[in-house]
Amino acid sequence: MERSQEYENTAWASPVCDAQEPRLAAAISGRRLPCFGRARPKKIAEGVGSLNVRSMTGRSREVADLMKRRKINILCVQDTRWRGNKAIDNWEMGTSSFFSRANKEGREGVGVVLNAEWKKHMVNVNRCSNRVMSIKLMYGKVTINIISAYAPQVGCSIEEKEDFWEQMDAQITWMGEEERIILGGDLNGHVGRNRNIIERTHGGWGVGERNEESENVVDFAVAFDMAILNTFYKKQENQMWTYCSAGRKSQIDLLMCRRNNLKEIKNFKVINGESVAPQHRLIVIDFEMKEERRGRQQQTSRIKWWMLKDQELKAEFKIKVLDRMVEAEDPDTWWTTSSRHIIEIGEEVCGKTSGKDPSPPRIRNLGVE
Structure with a gap:
C-alpha cells in the first residue's frame, strides 16, 4: 500500500522526452525558419477568379457556394444572359454582391461578384456594354480596377469584334497608370505557347498553337503592357486547358494584369470539376500587395x-x-x-x-x- 502511494506521488503525466521542451514559434519567413520582428506583406486579396457560367439563371446559389469553398473574394463572370443591368446587394444570404450588364434580349452579359468584405471598398461601377464592365475598388491608398470581358465568338461580324476591342481600349485608357488592373474574361483567343516577339506579355508556358482570334488579344496586351497570367506559370498540360467540349480543348479564358505588377501575383491555377460550368473551367489567381508609400516630397x-x-x-x-x-x-x-x-x-x-x-x-x- 505504501509503495503504491509512493508511485502516485512520483508518476509522470507523460514519458520524459523532448516533447516537454518549449517549442519554437511558428515559421513566418520565406525560409520556413522562426523569424521575429519581420513584417509580412499586407495581403489584400486571397483570390480573384473568372468563369464563363453559360447563364446565371438558377445558378446564383451555386456561384456563391463556389466562391466560399474556393476562398474567392472577387469573381468575374461571363455569358450571364440576364436582361438589363443588375445590382443585387446581400446576394444569396448576404455572402456576396452581384453587379452585371446585359442587353434587353438577355444575350451575352458580364458581371462581377464581390464578397461582403470587398463590397465595402467599391467606389464605382462602369457598365460599358453587355460585353465589357468594370468595378473600381479602393483599399486604403491602393486603387484596384476589376474588368470582366466577354469577346465575340468566331462567327460574329468584324464590326462587332472591332467595337468590343475599342470598348476595351477605352476602359484601360481612363484608368491611371498607378492603379492596379485585373482583367478576367472569356476572350475567345488561344494565345498558344509561342512567345515570338511578345516576351514581356507572354510567359512562354502556354499550350497549343495560336489561332487568328488571338491576334487581337496579343495586340491588346502589348499595347497596354498587360501580362497574360495563364502563360507565366508552369503547369501540366491538363491543368492549362480552360475550355473542353466534344473533344475540343482550348485556352480561351484568360486573366491579365499590368506587367509592372506581375510580382504581386503569387499563383495561377485552373480548377477542374466544378458543376457550375461543365464546359468552361474556373481560373483563379492569388495576389498580395503592399500599400504604396508616399515618396519624399520635394x-x-x-x-x-x-x-x-x-x-x-x-x-x-x-x-x-x-x-x-x-x-x-x-x-x-x-x-x-x-x-x-x-x-x-x-x-x-x-x-x-x-x-x-x-x-x-x-x-x-x-x-x-
Whole structure:
C-alpha cells in the first residue's frame, strides 16, 4: 500500500522526452525558419477568379457556394444572359454582391461578384456594354480596377469584334497608370505557347498553337503592357486547358494584369470539376500587395510670413507696400500687379527658408514689447 502511494506521488503525466521542451514559434519567413520582428506583406486579396457560367439563371446559389469553398473574394463572370443591368446587394444570404450588364434580349452579359468584405471598398461601377464592365475598388491608398470581358465568338461580324476591342481600349485608357488592373474574361483567343516577339506579355508556358482570334488579344496586351497570367506559370498540360467540349480543348479564358505588377501575383491555377460550368473551367489567381508609400516630397523655399509678428518688420512691410501700390482701372490688372509687389516685398523684408526643413520652427517670443 505504501509503495503504491509512493508511485502516485512520483508518476509522470507523460514519458520524459523532448516533447516537454518549449517549442519554437511558428515559421513566418520565406525560409520556413522562426523569424521575429519581420513584417509580412499586407495581403489584400486571397483570390480573384473568372468563369464563363453559360447563364446565371438558377445558378446564383451555386456561384456563391463556389466562391466560399474556393476562398474567392472577387469573381468575374461571363455569358450571364440576364436582361438589363443588375445590382443585387446581400446576394444569396448576404455572402456576396452581384453587379452585371446585359442587353434587353438577355444575350451575352458580364458581371462581377464581390464578397461582403470587398463590397465595402467599391467606389464605382462602369457598365460599358453587355460585353465589357468594370468595378473600381479602393483599399486604403491602393486603387484596384476589376474588368470582366466577354469577346465575340468566331462567327460574329468584324464590326462587332472591332467595337468590343475599342470598348476595351477605352476602359484601360481612363484608368491611371498607378492603379492596379485585373482583367478576367472569356476572350475567345488561344494565345498558344509561342512567345515570338511578345516576351514581356507572354510567359512562354502556354499550350497549343495560336489561332487568328488571338491576334487581337496579343495586340491588346502589348499595347497596354498587360501580362497574360495563364502563360507565366508552369503547369501540366491538363491543368492549362480552360475550355473542353466534344473533344475540343482550348485556352480561351484568360486573366491579365499590368506587367509592372506581375510580382504581386503569387499563383495561377485552373480548377477542374466544378458543376457550375461543365464546359468552361474556373481560373483563379492569388495576389498580395503592399500599400504604396508616399515618396519624399520635394521641398521648396518659402517666404517667412510668420516674421511679421515682429511689430518693426510689420510696420516696415506696410510702408513699402503702400509706397509701391498703384491704381488701375481694371481690377484684374491691379490685383496682378499688387500681388507681385507684395510677394517681392515679403521676400525682401521677411526672407525665405532654405528649403531643407519643410516645417520651420515657430517663433514664440521675439522679445518685442
